[in-house]
Amino acid sequence: MVEKRPLLDFITHAVLIVGAFVIAFPLYVTFVASTLSLDEIMSVPMPLLPGSHFVENYSQVLFAGSTTGSQEAVLSMLLNSTVMALAVPLGKITISILSSFAIVYFRFPLRNFFFWMIFVTLMLPVEVRIIPTFKVMADLGLLNTYAGLTLPLIASATATFLFRQFFMTIPDELAEAARMDGAGPMRFFWDVVVPLSKTTMAALFVIQFIYGWNQYLWPLLIASDESMYTVVIGIKRMIVGGDAANEWNLIMATAMLAMLPPGTRGNRKMSEQ
């Protein structure tokens, strides 16, 4: 700080406290609602201190599911979300590290063409090709399968671009030395490139884990079968309409479960920095 200004300090803290309150309030209310009984929530205004139904609500959603709307147990939704949140980053890292290795370390016909082909996919988010992509998935028989949920999300221009940028910073001497020692390209890839890329991979993993876990539109199209619901879709399916008809205590418990895994991943990432 440059100078002492007590009034400005006061305003600064006031703004931050208000900001932090507005940011945290919905999360706090969600937690409180997940520990109340439905009757307590329905009594306007609902209590703002945690109630005594924590175990009851969470065990009901985890093992039995809600009674209105989707009746699938949330445990199976969490499993589907986990599969998606792991398969997307792992698949993405694998295919993009291979393709960027090819683009950076080889000279071959059509190299630039392929690079641009991967790159323009940035301009084609799922949202702009909903119907035809759905048709393609149906034609390939991939509806309601894990492959259908994850494969299309695996192709990523950003990951390829990130690896390419990183490979450009690997000193040429390393490749030269490897070649002089008689190592082929794949030996160089496994023994030099992969170990050096660990930090980039870890960063990508965290970001893509959150991305995979939080997917909405894609599973909404592909997973029509309740047993394939991810937890984010599950929450939406528990909301059946008119606000008094919903089992808000169970919806909020599910929301807490949906927020925890990406939240802990994200925060660990932040604290590392």
Next chain:
Amino acid sequence: MEKRVVFRSAWLPYVLLAPQLAITVVFFFWPAGQAIWYSFQLQDAFGLQSEFVGFDNFTSLFADPHYLESFKTTAVFSVAVAGLGIMISLLLATMADRVVRGALIYKTVLIWPYAVAAAVAGVLWAFLFAPSIGIVTFVLKGFGIDWNWIINGDQAMLLIIIASVWKQISYNFLFFLAGLQSIPKSLIEAAAIDGAGPARRFWTIVLPLLSPTAFFLLVVNIVYAFFDTFGVIDATTQGGPAQATQILVYKVYHDGVKAADIGGSSAQSVILMIIVIALTAVQFKYIERKVQY
């Protein structure tokens, strides 16, 4: 940028590229091509017959008052989400950069929503604002405001704006904070010695130096408001009441999936694609400019 040292192989690079290219072609180019193809076709509801109709789908789209209305809705929504999101997070980041005591707590709380899914953010705020049981609705009633977003279009719009901004603040906040921390302290100190107060320093030094970050965030936030807020809308208003919150992406989904109007929905997809390409071009121009700095 090219590598000096490369490996030689006639087939290996193609094998390495194959998985990514296969997925890209099957799930990106094929559907995108089909979107363009369908947009010139008129299909019956079962997809059994189709005929080539040229630009008919496009002309009927632009003659459709609902579609034009959806453009307006999208414009209002994305300007509000991007504008509010950037201003609020700039304010919070500037403040968080200033404090010493409690800085870590503030920062931790402010980045919480970063990992929350858009649909979940929508559900959280829909619960707070629920017409009969919501805690915020209750407080508003105390002030004499009758809140019911299920029947009031403006309030529904406000709800999805609040939920979308709330989710995006953390992302903007992190970028602004990083931008603020990269401003050399000597500049600020020199200005302070010359007698510039905190407000003057903010407007003449901090803000101009933050403008690249702000511009980057503007593009990111507009893209976010256009596409990623689908979850917020589908989990809360579903485009209603009476299409008051039906942004372009939601209309593509609604017309294609729920109303089974393949041609019309594909024509809308093509228009959206053009918008995305334009946005990406703007982003690239900006990235190039940044490289020249």
